[in-house]
């Protein structure tokens with residue numbers, strides 16, 4: 113990956129006002145590199161916008177860099193056209209990412225190199241278990257640790273995980289501890305169908321881009337100790353983490369993306385940003401819905417405070433639904 117240390121430039125440009133696509137145009141804080149990493153499995157909706165806005169505001173409020181990474185590894189699950197649709201929506205909402213869009217589909221060599229590094233250190237083993245074989249298991253039971261159970265079958269690669277507490281302090285959720293061996297066991301890094309696992313790609317890419325601050329949805333809180341374990345196995349630094357609540361249906365169920373309330377309307381971006389700022393605890397003034405998108409961002413960057421984000425794992429939408437929008 114190209115080095116992404118922003119060249120300090122004293123142009124006096126405000127955060128958020130630099131040209132998209134020019135990694136060196138803004139006054140960058142080299143100690144903060146954030147990112148948004150959507151999967152191209154559908155267009156952005158209120159839930160993903162919420163995450164994107166929070167990570168953008170946290171980066172810009174720290175005069176940091178903000179990268180955009182499309183997680184298009186799992187080609188079979190990808191929805192055609194969805195990468196373009198996501199980028200177009202982000203542009204309509206006025207996001208300005210630094211540098212070129214990173215695409216995981218173009219980074220297989222890096223994932224392969226990481227796998228080889230782990231293999232050389234004796235930390236990997238080949239596993240012939242199918243998803244079905246493991247469907248009843250809470251964690252990987254170690255079936256192929258001493259060699260693939262099915263000789264001659266296609267195999268995936270797993271990281272040997274030893275019992276050890278992984279502890280980190282999430283900037284929103286606080287202390288989090290997990291023994292990865294007890295929680296999930298040996299971690300699948302490359303599937304039998306040769307697709308690299310999310311956990312490998314995210315660790316390799318965050319390090320490759322020099323990401324220092326990960327802010328993402330709380331559905332990944334539980335996965336974070338696995339990522340830290342893998343970082344340690346690869347000798348990579350651990351970024352700081354902040355997991356924001358997942359927006360859910362009023363009853364706590366997974367957000368129904370088909371509902372009108374969560375679909376994004378490209379005609380009223382400022383009004384929708386205002387709604388998201390409200391869900392992030394920023395208490396935006398009512399008239400922010402009428403201002404230009406640039407003015408809406410300027411207001412939010414100036415008023416961003418991570419401590420105002422709800423400290424739950426889940427944020428039922430009732431709150432937002434009652435707001436005029």
Ligand code: GLU
Nearest residue numbers: 149150151183314328332
């Ligand atoms: N691509 C993941 C998703 O859309 C996010 C990964 C991450 O932020 O680490 O859920």
